[in-house]
Structure formats: C-alpha cells, structure tokens
Amino acid sequence: MIKYFNFSFKNRIAFNYIVSSSIFIALVFIAIFQVVKLSVNNHINEEVYDELMKHLDDVTTDSNDTYLIQVDQWRAREHNSISVNPVFVQFYDTNGETIDKSPNLKESDLKLFDSSKNDAFVNSELNSIPIRQIQTPILNSNKVVGFLVVAMSLEDFEIVLILKNILLITFPLILFLLFLIARFFAGRSIKPVQTIIETSNQITKDNLKSRIPLPQNKDELYILSENINSLLNRIENAVDREKQFTSDASHELRTPLAVIKGTMEVLIRKPRNEEEYKDKIRFCINEVDRLNKMVDQLLLLARFENQKSNSKKESVYLNALVLDTLSRYSDKIEAKKISVITHFNADFYIESDNYLLSIIIENLISNAVKYNYKNGIIEIELHKTNKEINLTITDNGIGISEQDLNKIFNSFYRSDFSKHPEIKGTGLGLSIVKRLCDVLDFKIFVESKLNEKTTFNLILPSTKLK
Incomplete structure (x- = not known):
C-alpha cells in the first residue's frame, strides 16, 4: 500500500x-x-x-x-x-x-x-x-x-x-472522477511550484541572474516567488560585493606590501649610513601603519554588513560627541594651525548607536583636517530643521572636482591623490561613513568646489531637543 x-x-x-x-x-x-x-x-x-x-x-x-x-x-x-x-x-x-x-x-x-x-x-x-x-x-x-x-x-x-444500489455504485465512480478532476486542477494550480524548482536548478554560484517568473494571480505562490526573487537579489548583491571587496582588498593590500618589499630590497643592495637606514625603516613603519589601518577598516566594513539588526539605541549628546572628536585631533589641528569654529545654538540629543555615530563624525572631521590647507578654517554647525538635526562640517581645503563627487563614497576611491602625494589615505573612510549612514538611517550629502571648500551635511532624525 x-x-x-x-x-x-x-x-x-x-x-x-x-x-x-x-x-x-x-x-x-x-x-x-x-x-x-x-x-x-x-x-x-x-x-x-x-x-x-x-x-x-x-x-x-x-x-x-x-x-x-x-x-x-x-x-x-x-x-x-x-x-x-x-x-x-x-x-x-x-x-x-x-x-x-x-x-x-x-x-x-x-x-x-x-x-x-x-x-x-x-x-x-x-x-x-x-x-x-x-x-x-x-x-x-x-x-x-x-x-x-x-x-x-x-x-x-x-x-x-434501486436508489440504494444506484448510490452505492455511483459513489466510488463520482469519487474517482473527482480525484482525476482535482488532480488536473491541482497540477495547474501548483505549476508555479514546478517553475520555482526548474529555476532553482538553474541557479549556481556562477549563475545568480535567473529569476522566477511571477504568476498572474497574486496569491500565496506569487508572494513565495516574489520573496525568493528578493532573496536571490540580496544573495547576488552580497556575492557581487564580496567579489568586488576581495578584488579591491587584494589590490590595495598588495601595493603597500610591494612598497615595503622594494624599500627593503633597495636597502640591502649596498651598505648605508645610519641616517639612511633610519629613514628607510621609518618609511616602512609608516607603510605598515597604513597597512594596519587599511586592514582595520576592511574588517570594520565587513562587520557592518549585518550591523543594522545589531545596532544599539541610546541617548547620544551630539555637542559633546563633536567636541570629544575635535579634542582627539587637536595635535593635528594645531600642527596645521587650523581654526575651528563651532555653531551650537542648543544642546542636541538623538536616539542612536553612540559608537557607530562617533565613527561617522570622526571620519568626517579627520577628512576636514587631512584635506585642509595650513592656516585653514573648519566650521561645524548643529541646527534643527523640522524634525531633523543637521550636522554640517565645512573646510576650505583642496576640495573635490565635480566629476568625482558621485564616486567618493566608493571603497578605495581617492580623488586625484597623485596631485597630493603627501596626503596619505586608503580611500575607505567615506565608504565606511556611507555604509554606517545606511545602517542608522541617516542621510548624507556633499557639496564641494575645487580648491575652495567642501561641505558635508549629515541629517539625523531628531528624538529629543534640550
């Protein structure tokens, strides 16, 4: 049976x-x-x-x-x-x-x-x-x-x-006919399931482009097909990001390693005086520091892939967070004799993740210091509009060309770094900022004029104003 x-x-x-x-x-x-x-x-x-x-x-x-x-x-x-x-x-x-x-x-x-x-x-x-x-x-x-x-x-x-005999005979016949009819219509009803099976068999790690055709009727199978397509989209995006990340990371990590190796090879070709040894070693140490920073940032980016579900909600005092960040960069600010002007017309609080928000503000202030000229000016303003708090950070440094504005949030992208070789960086800071803004549901905009000024505008949802 x-x-x-x-x-x-x-x-x-x-x-x-x-x-x-x-x-x-x-x-x-x-x-x-x-x-x-x-x-x-x-x-x-x-x-x-x-x-x-x-x-x-x-x-x-x-x-x-x-x-x-x-x-x-x-x-x-x-x-x-x-x-x-x-x-x-x-x-x-x-x-x-x-x-x-x-x-x-x-x-x-x-x-x-x-x-x-x-x-x-x-x-x-x-x-x-x-x-x-x-x-x-x-x-x-x-x-x-x-x-x-x-x-x-x-x-x-x-x-x-006679009626009893007729009913006894017709009962199994009716059930048999109903079974055939039900089987026929059940086959037509679950046809999208067969389509899902066939499409799933076509999907491999090398072929993530296939999608399940959506049924005409917007029933449970339609919702299932739509959800599977959405899942495939997320998987494809994740795989594409992984491939791009792996490609970029391998390229960017290879460069400082090649520089360190080349420097060391040059260093041992012939005897050097003490000052030359110290100079080359110092250079290698700087490259190692840059490599370490790049690895830390790459790991940070990898952590943020699923950070949205793990982000905390706590009361963050924005004024203090900005001032604390400025104090950490006070040595670099004094070294370049940069004037910092703050405009805080009130005390501002939001409910957000303090750690992630501090990374955003630190990267923006770090860039404002790094790409500013000596004796430059940095203006930081906090103000409220409607139900949002705007944090604007403006510097009068080297600026960003118009064609580069839509690329600065891409990983490892640096705008015309060959013109300013003295400014070191990995091209990951603003990528981290953009990723964290997406995680925390913030908005960020940038305006810039080459060799004049750059303004980053961070829009935060207001939860409490004191």
Missing part, C-alpha cells in the same frame, strides 16, 4: 480534496436515501391505513356479537386485480378462522399475528412477495369479535432498493 506521505504534492492536494468530498457526498447520499425511504414508507402506510378505515366502515355487528360484511361494497373497489396497486383484505374471527377475503388472495392467506401487533404496520410476505400489512380488532361494545387484516404490496418500495 502506498503511504500517504509518498504521494506527490499534486496527488496529496487531490487526495485531501477527495477525502473531504467523500465525507460530504456520503452524508448527502445518506440523507437522500433516508428521505426517499421515509417518504415511500409513509406513502405505503397511508394507503394501507386508508384501506383499513374504508373496510372497517363496511363491517356492522349485531347483538349476538356477529359482524356482517357488506361484501358487495368492498369487492366493488377494484381489488380483483393483482397487477395494479393490489390491496389484500382478509377477515378473521376470534379463533383465527377466515371469515372472508379479497378475491386477489385466491388460495393464499394473510398472516394473523398475535394481539401485540394490533394497529401496527408489519412487513411480511405473501407467496414470497414482500407486503406491508396492518391488523385491527373488530369491536362490539368494546369486545373483540374478529380481526380485519389489510395488506399492500411493497413493489413500490423497490424504488428505495
């Missing part, structure tokens, strides 16, 4: 439909059979009872407890034919002896039961023909002087037996 769980999905749907349908159809068939059976029974009983009442009217009794039958009247009621609605009548005395009977009984007799069957409908047989009969006592002054038995053929009841 095939187990239910070995059925295909299509057959399981059809099977479940048939099980529920069979119960419903069986209940309907049983109800139809019972209604017809009850209706035919009542019809036969009513006819037998009517005949009984008519023949009781034909009986009269005298003072000697003798009853007289008006034979001419009851024999005239067409009881002489056994072929058309035959009604059988027989009179008995108190000893069970026949007094008279209808001619259609011929040599046969209706069975007289004991008194417990009086006035009750009883199924019996007459010459192996099923009949329905009723017997009633003939009374004279509440004394039983005889019995009247009336019976009718149950040939009309054959329709009930």
Whole structure:
C-alpha cells in the first residue's frame, strides 16, 4: 500500500480534496436515501391505513356479537386485480378462522399475528412477495369479535432498493472522477511550484541572474516567488560585493606590501649610513601603519554588513560627541594651525548607536583636517530643521572636482591623490561613513568646489531637543 506521505504534492492536494468530498457526498447520499425511504414508507402506510378505515366502515355487528360484511361494497373497489396497486383484505374471527377475503388472495392467506401487533404496520410476505400489512380488532361494545387484516404490496418500495444500489455504485465512480478532476486542477494550480524548482536548478554560484517568473494571480505562490526573487537579489548583491571587496582588498593590500618589499630590497643592495637606514625603516613603519589601518577598516566594513539588526539605541549628546572628536585631533589641528569654529545654538540629543555615530563624525572631521590647507578654517554647525538635526562640517581645503563627487563614497576611491602625494589615505573612510549612514538611517550629502571648500551635511532624525 502506498503511504500517504509518498504521494506527490499534486496527488496529496487531490487526495485531501477527495477525502473531504467523500465525507460530504456520503452524508448527502445518506440523507437522500433516508428521505426517499421515509417518504415511500409513509406513502405505503397511508394507503394501507386508508384501506383499513374504508373496510372497517363496511363491517356492522349485531347483538349476538356477529359482524356482517357488506361484501358487495368492498369487492366493488377494484381489488380483483393483482397487477395494479393490489390491496389484500382478509377477515378473521376470534379463533383465527377466515371469515372472508379479497378475491386477489385466491388460495393464499394473510398472516394473523398475535394481539401485540394490533394497529401496527408489519412487513411480511405473501407467496414470497414482500407486503406491508396492518391488523385491527373488530369491536362490539368494546369486545373483540374478529380481526380485519389489510395488506399492500411493497413493489413500490423497490424504488428505495434501486436508489440504494444506484448510490452505492455511483459513489466510488463520482469519487474517482473527482480525484482525476482535482488532480488536473491541482497540477495547474501548483505549476508555479514546478517553475520555482526548474529555476532553482538553474541557479549556481556562477549563475545568480535567473529569476522566477511571477504568476498572474497574486496569491500565496506569487508572494513565495516574489520573496525568493528578493532573496536571490540580496544573495547576488552580497556575492557581487564580496567579489568586488576581495578584488579591491587584494589590490590595495598588495601595493603597500610591494612598497615595503622594494624599500627593503633597495636597502640591502649596498651598505648605508645610519641616517639612511633610519629613514628607510621609518618609511616602512609608516607603510605598515597604513597597512594596519587599511586592514582595520576592511574588517570594520565587513562587520557592518549585518550591523543594522545589531545596532544599539541610546541617548547620544551630539555637542559633546563633536567636541570629544575635535579634542582627539587637536595635535593635528594645531600642527596645521587650523581654526575651528563651532555653531551650537542648543544642546542636541538623538536616539542612536553612540559608537557607530562617533565613527561617522570622526571620519568626517579627520577628512576636514587631512584635506585642509595650513592656516585653514573648519566650521561645524548643529541646527534643527523640522524634525531633523543637521550636522554640517565645512573646510576650505583642496576640495573635490565635480566629476568625482558621485564616486567618493566608493571603497578605495581617492580623488586625484597623485596631485597630493603627501596626503596619505586608503580611500575607505567615506565608504565606511556611507555604509554606517545606511545602517542608522541617516542621510548624507556633499557639496564641494575645487580648491575652495567642501561641505558635508549629515541629517539625523531628531528624538529629543534640550
């Protein structure tokens, strides 16, 4: 026997439909059979009872407890034919002896039961023909002087037996046809599932472009297909980012390593004086520091892939966060004699992740210091507009060309770094800023004029203003 769980999905749907349908159809068939059976029974009983009442009217009794039958009247009621609605009548005395009977009984007799069957409908047989009969006592002054038995053929009841056979035969046929129909429509209904299977088989690590065609009907399968396509989009984007990240990282890490190796090779070609050794070693140390910083930033970027679900919500005092960052860069600011001007017209608080926000502000201030000229100016302003807090950081440094503005948030991108080789960097700072802004639902915009100024505008959702 095939187990239910070995059925295909299509057959399981059809099977479940048939099980529920069979119960419903069986209940309907049983109800139809019972209604017809009850209706035919009542019809036969009513006819037998009517005949009984008519023949009781034909009986009269005298003072000697003798009853007289008006034979001419009851024999005239067409009881002489056994072929058309035959009604059988027989009179008995108190000893069970026949007094008279209808001619259609011929040599046969209706069975007289004991008194417990009086006035009750009883199924019996007459010459192996099923009949329905009723017997009633003939009374004279509440004394039983005889019995009247009336019976009718149950040939009309054959329709009930025929109906029963028809229902028993048609029930499995109907279920079989319903199974085929349900299987056909189930196959059409789950066709998108087959499409999902075929499309899934086409998807490999080297082929993530395939997408599941969306069904016309926006039902559960449509939602499933849409969700799978969205999942594939996210997977493809993640794989593309990984490939790009791996490519960029391998390229950028190779450069400082090649520089260090080349410097060391030059250093050992011939004897050098102490100052030259120190100079080359210092240069290698700087490259190692740059390499370490790059690795830290790469790891930071990798951590931020799923950081949104792990970010904290806490009250952050923006004014203090900006001032703390400036204090950490005070040495570099003093070295370049940069003037820092702050415009804080109130105390500003937001609900956000303090650590991630500090990284954003630190990178923006670091760039403002790094790309500024000596004796330059940095202006930092905090102000509220509508339900948002704007943090703007402006420097009057080297600026960014117009064609580079839409690229500065790309990983490892540095604008015209060959013109300013003295400015060291990895090209990852602003990429980290943009990624963290996406994680924290911040907005960031940049405006710049080459060799004039650069302004970063960070828009934060305001939660509390003190």
